[in-house]
Structures are given as C-alpha cells and as structure tokens.
Amino acid sequence: MSKLLTISPSPHVHTSDSVNKIMYRVILALVPALAWSVFMFGFEAIRVTLLAVAACMAFEFLIQKYIMKEVPQITDGSAALTGILLAFNVPASLPGWMIVVGALVAIGVGKLSFGGLGNNPFNPALVGRVFLLISFPVHMTSWPVTQHATVDALTTATPLALLKEGVNAGKPVSEVLLNLPSNLEMLYGNMSGSLGEVSALLLLLGFAYMLWKKVITWHIPTFVLGTIFVFQGALWMLNPENFVEPVFHLLSGGAMLGAIYMATDMVTSPMTVKGQLIFGVGIGVLTVLIRNFGAYPEGISFAILIMNGFVPLINAYIKPKRFGGQK
Amino acid sequence: MLKTFKLGGVHPAENKLSASKAIEKLALPKSVFIPVAQHIGAPAQALVKKGDQVKVGQLIAKSGGFVSANIHSSVSGTVKKVDLAMDSSGYPKQGIFIDVEGDEWEEGIDTSLTLIEKFEADSKKIIDKINAAGIVGLGGATFPTHVKLMPPQGMKAEMLLINGVECEPYLTSDHRVMLEKAPELLVGIRILMCALEVEKAYIGIENNKPDAIAHLNELTKPDQSIQVVPLKVKYPQGGEKQLIKAVTGREVPSGALPIAVGAVVNNVGTALAVYEAVQKNKPLVERVVTITGKSVANPSNFLVRVGTPIQELINAAGGLPEDAGKIISGGPMMGKAVANTDIPVTKGTSGILIMQDKEAKREKVKTCIRCTRCVTVCPMGLEPYYLMTVSEKQIWEKAEEHHIMDCIECGSCSYTCPADRPLLDYIRLGKAKVGNIIRSRKQ
Numbered sequence: 085m086s087k088l089l090t091i092s093p094s095p096h097v098h099t100s101d102s103v104n105k106i107m108y109r110v111i112l113a114l115v116p117a118l119a120w121s122v123f124m125f126g127f128e129a130i131r132v133t134l135l136a137v138a139a140c141m142a143f144e145f146l147i148q149k150y151i152m153k154e155v156p157q158i159t160d161g162s163a164a165l166t167g168i169l170l171a172f173n174v175p176a177s178l179p180g181w182m183i184v185v186g187a188l189v190a191i192g193v194g195k196l197s198f199g200g201l202g203n204n205p206f207n208p209a210l211v212g213r214v215f216l217l218i219s220f221p222v223h224m225t226s227w228p229v230t231q232h233a234t235v236d237a238l239t240t241a242t243p244l245a246l247l248k249e250g251v252n253a254g255k256p257v258s259e260v261l262l263n264l265p266s267n268l269e270m271l272y273g274n275m276s277g278s279l280g281e282v283s284a285l286l287l288l289l290g291f292a293y294m295l296w297k298k299v300i301t302w303h304i305p306t307f308v309l310g311t312i313f314v315f316q317g318a319l320w321m322l323n324p325e326n327f328v329e330p331v332f333h334l335l336s337g338g339a340m341l342g343a344i345y346m347a348t349d350m351v352t353s354p355m356t357v358k359g360q361l362i363f364g365v366g367i368g369v370l371t372v373l374i375r376n377f378g379a380y381p382e383g384i385s386f387a388i389l390i391m392n393g394f395v396p397l398i399n400a401y402i403k404p405k406r407f408g409g410q411k
Numbered sequence: 412m413l414k415t416f417k418l419g420g421v422h423p424a425e426n427k428l429s430a431s432k433a434i435e436k437l438a439l440p441k442s443v444f445i446p447v448a449q450h451i452g453a454p455a456q457a458l459v460k461k462g463d464q465v466k467v468g469q470l471i472a473k474s475g476g477f478v479s480a481n482i483h484s485s486v487s488g489t490v491k492k493v494d495l496a497m498d499s500s501g502y503p504k505q506g507i508f509i510d511v512e513g514d515e516w517e518e519g520i521d522t523s524l525t526l527i528e529k530f531e532a533d534s535k536k537i538i539d540k541i542n543a544a545g546i547v548g549l550g551g552a553t554f555p556t557h558v559k560l561m562p563p564q565g566m567k568a569e570m571l572l573i574n575g576v577e578c579e580p581y582l583t584s585d586h587r588v589m590l591e592k593a594p595e596l597l598v599g600i601r602i603l604m605c606a607l608e609v610e611k612a613y614i615g616i617e618n619n620k621p622d623a624i625a626h627l628n629e630l631t632k633p634d635q636s637i638q639v640v641p642l643k644v645k646y647p648q649g650g651e652k653q654l655i656k657a658v659t660g661r662e663v664p665s666g667a668l669p670i671a672v673g674a675v676v677n678n679v680g681t682a683l684a685v686y687e688a689v690q691k692n693k694p695l696v697e698r699v700v701t702i703t704g705k706s707v708a709n710p711s712n713f714l715v716r717v718g719t720p721i722q723e724l725i726n727a728a729g730g731l732p733e734d735a736g737k738i739i740s741g742g743p744m745m746g747k748a749v750a751n752t753d754i755p756v757t758k759g760t761s762g763i764l765i766m767q768d769k770e771a772k773r774e775k776v777k778t779c780i781r782c783t784r785c786v787t788v789c790p791m792g793l794e795p796y797y798l799m800t801v802s803e804k805q806i807w808e809k810a811e812e813h814h815i816m817d818c819i820e821c822g823s824c825s826y827t828c829p830a831d832r833p834l835l836d837y838i839r840l841g842k843a844k845v846g847n848i849i850r851s852r853k854q
Contacts, residue, residue: 090737090771091501091750093836095822097423097580097743097770101784101829103777160777202778202830350782355794406792406814407418407652408665 103201106350107161109299113290114168114345120286121279124230125176129279135180137167139187147196154200162201166190169209172280172341173385174216177228177239182220186212206392207349210385217385227276242277243270244337247328248381256325261332270335280341287340300348303360308343309334311368319376327376339371342384352392359395359402366391413618415643416653419790421823422645423744425619429583429703429710434591436714437727439511443486443718445471446498446506449757450547451554452478457507463490468517468694471507474542480555480758481545485696485716488512499740499747499754506755509718521691526594530602530689537606537689544688545695545758549680550574550585550649551741553759556681560606562670569673571604571612572658573682575627576642576649578617579742582762584699585679587712589616589623592683593630599686600637607675612637614679615658617644646744647821651676653790665817680761700724700756704765706732715756721763722752736771739764744822777830785824785834791817795824795834802841807848810841816849818842 121129144163148156158164170190174183190212198204217224226239241249243264250260265275273283281287294300316330333339338346347353347367354363367387374383448454453475465471465484472482488511495503516522530537542557562568577585588596600612614631616624616639624641631637640658647653652663654676661672669676677685680698687693696717703710708729715724721738725731731752739746740760756763785795793814801809815838824834 087731087735089735089748089750091748092737092771092773093748093833093839094739094741094746094820095744095826095835096737096739096746096748096764096766097826098774098831099421099423099827099829101827102774102831103780103829106780106782106829162780200778202780350780353781355781355783355786355796404786404789404792404794405418406665406817407656407790408662408667408817409792409814 104160106299107165109294109297110345111161111165111168113293114172114280116286116289117172117280117283118168120273120283121176124232124273124282125228125279126231128176128228132174132176132178132183132279133168133171135183136171136187137164139184140164140167140170140191143188143191144196147192148200152196157201160201163191166195166208169345170212173209173213173278173338174224175227176279177226178223182216182223186216189215202351204351205395206389207346207352210346210389214385214389230274230276232274240276242337242381243275244375244381251326257328261328267331267335275336278338281338284335284340287344291344303357304348304353304364305343307361307364308347308367309339311365312339312372315369315372319372333372333375337382338384342388347388352395354395354398354402356402356404359398362398362402363391363395366394413641413643414657415645416648416656416790418792419788419823420645420647421788421826423580423826425644426580427583427586427619428581429701429712430586432711434587434699434712434714437719437723439486439514439716440719440723442491442508442510443716444496444506444508444720444755445482445485445718446504446755446757447472447482448504449482449553449759450480451552452476452480454505455479455482457493457505459490459493459507461490461492465490465509466515466517468520468696478555478558480547481543481694483545483694483696484509485718486511487515497750497754498757499749499760501750520693522693526598527690528598530598530605532605534606534608537602540689541606541685544684544693546681546684546688547695547758548678549684549698549758549761550678551745551759551761556677556685559675559677560603566670567673568607568609568670568675570609570659571600571607572654572674572676573600573612573614573679574649574654574676575614575616575623575679576654577620578646578649579744581703581764582701582742584701584712584761586620586623588679588683588699589620590626593626595686596679596683597630597637598690599682602685602689603677603682604636610636613658614639615642615654616640617642617648619644647790647819647823650790650819650821652819665814695758698758698760700760701762702728703762704732706734706767707765717758718755720753720755721749724756724763725752725765732765734767735765736768737766739766744826745820774831776832779830779832782829784827784829788823788827790821790823791819793817795838798841799832799834799837802837807841807844811845811848815841815845
C-alpha cells in the first residue's frame with residue numbers, strides 16, 4: 085500500500101461548530117435590532133455602525149500586524165462584533181472621531197493589550213463605551229430624537245434619565261411616569277437611547293435565535309434580568325412613590341442589550357452555571373443599585389465590567405459538579 | 412422519559428451505515444499475526460516456537476498473571492515465527508505469526524450452532540472456564556473478564572449490567588450480535604449472573620436500536636431476572652460509569668471500581684463469548700467486527716478470526732476507497748488511527764473505520780474563547796480547558812488537584828470545542844505524568 089494515512093489521537097470527528105460561526109451568529113442575532121435602529125434614527129444609525137465596525141477591524145488588523153507581529157485574525161468575526169456592540173451602546177448622533185477613539189480603546193486597550201481574543205478580562209465594547217462616557221459625557225448622553233417623534237426638538241433624554249431627574253427633583257414616580265413612554269412602547273422600541281437598545285422585543289428575538297442555534301445558554305440573561313426584576317420589585321413594593329415598578333427597568337436603557345449580548349460574552353463570563361448565577365445576580369444587583377442610587381441614570385455597563393473583574397475569582401472557586409465526587 | 416446519565420455528553424452523527432447488514436463469516440486469511448498482549452495487564456507468555464503445528468483453539472500463549480489472559484490460535488497451520496510487529500497501538504509488539512493450513516479445530520470444541528441452554532451452576536467452575544478461554548472485555552477496553560467476576564474481599568456484586576449501548580458512531584457489531592445471537596447472548600448472561608451470584612441483570616441499549624430492544628424484550632419476557640433498559644442516545648453512555656448511572660442511578664465514586672456500587676458491567680460481545688466458552692468449550696478466537704466508512708463500498712459486519720490483517724476486511728468490504736485518509740481501529744470517538752493495513756484484528760477490535768481524506772485532517776487550533784462547552788459536555792464534571800492549560804504548562808500539582816485522573820478519555824471535549832483545541836491530547840499527556848507521580852509517591 086502506497087497511500088499515506090493520517091495518524092492522530094482520538095477523537096477523530098468534530099462538531100461543525102466553530103468560533104467563526106459563533107461570532108457570525110451573534111452578529112446575525114443583532115441584525116433585527118440594527119434594522120430597527122435604522123428605522124428609528126435613519127442614516128445616522130448606519131453611519132455609526134459601519135464606522136465602528138470598520139474602525140474596530142482596522143485597529144485589530146493594524147495592531148496585530150505591526151505591533152504584535154502576528155497574523156491578523158480579523159475574519160473571525162470578533163472585531164466586527166465588538167464594533168457592532170460598541171455602536172449599539174452610543175447615541176446615533178455621536179461624532180465620527182469619537183467613535184474611532186472608542187474603537188481604538190475597545191480593541192487596543194480592551195482586547196489586544198491582554199493578548200487578543202480569549203484573553204481579555206473585560207468586555208472590549210464596554211471598555212470602549214465607558215471610556216467614551218467618562219471622556220465625553222455630554223455627547224454620550226444627548227440622544228437624538230427619533231425620526232417618528234412628534235416633539236419639536238433635536239435632542240432628548242432617555243426614559244431612565246428623565247426618571248432619575250424627576251425623582252431627584254422630589255416628584256413622585258407616578259407623576260414622572262406620565263411624561264415617559266409606556267412599557268408597551270419601550271417593549272417594541274419607541275423610545276430614545278443608544279442605537280441598539282431601543283427595541284427590547286427585537287433583542288429578545290435575537291436571543292431566541294441564539295438559543296435555537298445553541299450559541300449561548302439561557303442562564304446569564306435570565307439571572308441578570310430576573311435579579312433586576314426581583315430586586316427592583318422589592319424596592320417598589322417598599323416605596324412605590326420613590327421607586328418605579330420593575331418591568332420599567334427591564335425594558336428601559338441597556339438592560340436587554342446588556343443581559344443578552346454583553347454579559348454573555350463568553351470570554352468574560354464564568355465557566356460554570358453556578359458561577360454564572362453569581363455573575364448574573366451580581367450584575368442585576370449592581371445595575372439596580374446604580375440606577376436608583378448612583379450618579380448615572382444607567383448602570384448596566386458598569387455592573388457588567390465590575391462583575392467581569394470577578395470572573396477569574398469565580399472560576400477559581402466555583403467548580404462544576406464532579407461525577408462521583410463528594411456530595 | 413428514557414433513562415440516561417445526567418452530567419455532560421454529546422451526540423455526534425450516528426452514521427450506523429452497516430446496521431442492517433447481517434454478520435458474515437470472513438474467509439480465512441493466508442496468515443495471521445496474533446499479539447500476546449491483547450488485553451489490559453501482563454502480556455501472555457508464548458508457548459509455541461517456529462515450526463510448531465497448531466490447531467484452532469489451541470493454547471499458544473499462557474496468561475502472564477492474575478490480570479492477564481490466555482491466547483489461543485485462531486487458525487490451524489504452522490508457526491512461522493514469534494516476533495515483533497506493529498499492532499493498533501502503533502508500537503511493535505510481540506506476537507505469533509502462523510501460516511494458515513486448512514481449518515482444523517482442537518478436540519472437544521463444539522463448532523455447531525445448536526443452542527445449549529443448561530449449564531452447571533458452579534461459580535468457580537464457570538470463572539475457571541472463562542479464564543481458560545482467554546475472554547476479555549470485547550467492548551474495546553479488553554479488561555480480563557475473569558478478574559471482573561471475582562470481586563475483591565468484602566465486596567459483593569448486586570447486579571450484572573450488560574452493555575449493549577454501542578454509543579460510538581458507525582459501529583454496529585454489538586447491535587448485530589443482539590439481533591442475531593440473542594438466545595446465545597441470554598444464556599451467556601445467565602452464566603455470568605450465576606458466576607457473580609446475582610439475581611438481576613439489566614441490558615442497557617440505546618434507543619437508536621429499536622429492533623434490538625424489541626427482540627430482546629420479547630425473549631426476556633418469561634424471565635423476570637433479566638430486564639432490557641432502553642436508553643436515550645447520548646455519548647459516552649457506553650462508558651462503564653455512565654452506563655451504571657443511566658441504568659441504576661448509582662454513581663461510582665471517583666477513583667473506585669463499579670463493584671463499589673455493587674455493579675459489574677460486561678459487553679454483549681463478551682457475554683456471547685462467555686456462552687461459547689462455557690457451553691461450547693470454545694476459546695476466544697473470533698469476534699464480530701464492523702468495517703465501515705462513508706466511502707466504503709459495502710459497509711459490513713464480519714465474523715473475523717483474531718490475528719487477521721485488517722487488509723482482508725477492507726478487501727471484503729470492497730477495497731480501500733480512493734479518498735481514504737485515515738484508518739481507525741475502533742469508533743471515531745475513542746478508536747486509534749493505525750499506520751498501515753497489516754495490523755491485526757485483536758480481541759478488542761470492535762470495528763475498522765475508514766475516514767475520507769477531508770474528514771481526516773484536523774482544523775487549525777484557535778485560542779480558547781471560554782465558551783464553556785467543554786465543561787458542559789464533560790461526563791465526569793471536569794474542566795477540560797483548565798486541564799489542558801496546566802498540562803501544557805506542566806503544572807502537574809494543579810492537574811492532579813483538578814482530578815485529571817478522573818478523565819475517561821471519551822473525547823467529548825475535543826469533539827465539541829469550537830476553537831478546535833486538542834484538549835484530550837494534552838489531558839492524556841497530563842494523565843500519564845500525574846499517574847507516574849502518584850505511583851512513585853506510593854512506593
């Protein structure tokens with residue numbers, strides 16, 4: 085026999101799953117929400133998204149090639165995904181150069197300074213977003229009115245910001261809510277905000293797709309959103325004049341986007357279900373605390389980043405249940 | 412709800428191409444190479460030398476200790492030499508080369524197909540016969556069967572589990588045995604129950620073999636002591652610990668043997684060999700082997716004499732396909748890739764799988780994205796990503812601390828890894844190192 089055979093250790097078969105498929109499926113899951121943001125904010129949404137994706141991929145390529153001297157891996161989809169998530173977390177009116185700076189921080193500092201995909205402790209898109217929020221607070225919190233709004237203004241505030249402003253001014257919640265979109269409107273996405281966070285419904289649709297394709301599991305989003313619901317619900321029951329009912333918090337701001345697409349970032353979340361429970365509850369609690377008692381009206385970005393920092397510790401102490409291990 | 416084990420598991424494409432092919436006798440080869448180590452434990456000691464005449468069933472290598480097994484000639488003819496040759500492990504191993512002349516069996520071996528149901532209910536005599544016949548676990552682990560039938564002092568078997576799971580994709584030899592040799596199989600099970608002095612036996616069969624489940628259910632109806640347990644299809648359910656968990660709900664403690672929870676597990680092929688040894692006086696000289704693969708012209712199940720070169724099987728199935736890229740002894744999850752087609756069928760060869768060129772190559776390794784899939788699928792509840800890292804960095808204390816020795820090498824982690832990381836390769840390395848460290852500590 086003259087044919088050369090391959091010799092390799094078992095297993096000899098492999099699932100069709102791959103890192104690229106995971107990344108592109110997450111991107112696909114985000115497309116409905118992106119389409120909605122184009123409907124709401126028009127061309128600006130396309131501009132921000134394309135710029136963010138292009139900048140992230142360009143920085144990844146340049147840094148990997150010329151600074152890290154590696155073969156660039158921009159086709160794996162992770163840089164593009166970071167770009168989309170960064171775009172989803174900023175107002176549609178953000179100036180282009182700020183987006184590019186945000187992309188540089190996200191990719192350069194958030195991801196590649198730690199060694200690239202798989203090694204970064206913090207969610208790169210959120211690193212970029214928080215950097216922008218702290219550096220350019222005015223631009224990052226002035227939201228363009230949607231194309232379909234009836235008010236005669238150029239910018240507006242998010243429901244969460246309006247709520248915080250009202251409560252801080254001593255108004256009862258019930259009075260503040262009169263000027264805010266209803267839960268139904270926030271569910272399908274008639275509110276202002278960062279471009280990817282407006283339609284909770286379409287974000288949930290993407291979640292269903294990712295569950296179907298087994299890209300992620302239900303655990304982290306459920307733990308995060310469940311904690312927000314329970315904790316905010318408890319506050320609301322104690323004092324409904326000061327605290328809004330919990331569904332408002334699930335539908336407003338970045339709760340859905342954060343819980344479904346950012347907290348579930350594989351690289352920066354725990355390896356076991358028990359660990360994911362701690363992680364998810366931590367994000368939920370911190371989000372509710374920041375939103376109700378902190379300086380910022382929105383806190384899920386900070387909450388995720390803070391809990392990202394705990395992940396190595398969680399992985400070191402929370403172990404999976406072993407077969408035949410001590411009960 | 413079908414029973415199954417809880418922790419982890421994967422479901423690779425089943426590809427049971429030869430499931431409907433009845434067992435055929437493979438023509439005798441011109442010569443055989445019978446390794447003296449076809450089992451776990453000490454190699455057997457060769458009893459024959461160049462020029463000796465041997466008959467089928469003649470003892471040609473004697474068991475080398477308690478955990479070892481006799482080796483019998485699978486053919487009649489002349490011993491050509493006792494020498495080294497490569498077996499499926501890839502290493503040269505000692506074995507006996509025999510040129511085949513005719514097919515003359517040893518005196519006293521019953522080669523007829525008549526079913527003999529009655530047997531002498533004497534545990535010791537049964538175990539002696541099984542020991543003499545050189546029977547080992549035919550599922551692939553090749554652990555000597557007589558050792559399993561003699562629980563250590565103070566331990567008592569409560570039940571016999573018969574492994575008809577065949578969770579490896581492609582393989583169908585156990586499936587065919589259950590369909591075609593069921594009466595003999597059931598006598599073999601009763602003999603094993605008698606040897607173990609247990610009242611209850613369970614046959615675990617995955618749900619993708621409904622014909623085998625129905626057939627054995629029908630035959631065991633009058634006998635309350637043997638129960639067929641259909642199982643949900645999930646790999647690695649054929650693993651001893653996973654099968655025990657699936658059927659009985661009991662969990663073998665880390666580092667312990669199945670007997671610790673009162674269970675003894677034997678493969679269906681082994682139970683059939685036990686029947687032949689005890690009732691027919693026939694040593695283990697042949698077994699059913701599946702020859703399969705997507706490009707194989709006639710995927711089949713053959714009854715093959717031990718020592719037959721796998722080339723003979725390949726010829727009988729339509730020859731080596733043009734696009735053959737890898738030949739595997741065993742299934743695709745745990746089988747061994749072999750270097751050539753001269754290697755022999757041994758007692759543990761359940762199948763020969765020929766993979767296409769395009770299936771044979773591994774993908775490029777990417778970085779771990781901590782997707783948790785390896786942790787989720789690990790049936791032992793380990794952290795494969797971590798064990799790979801510490802094995803790569805040679806931090807053996809950490810590997811031991813994280814129970815690397817619990818790994819059953821099922822390959823679910825490597826199978827499922829979206830970054831194509833060679834998790835099991837490194838874990839095997841770590842297991843070997845940590846195993847050595849533990850042994851040297853004990854001395």
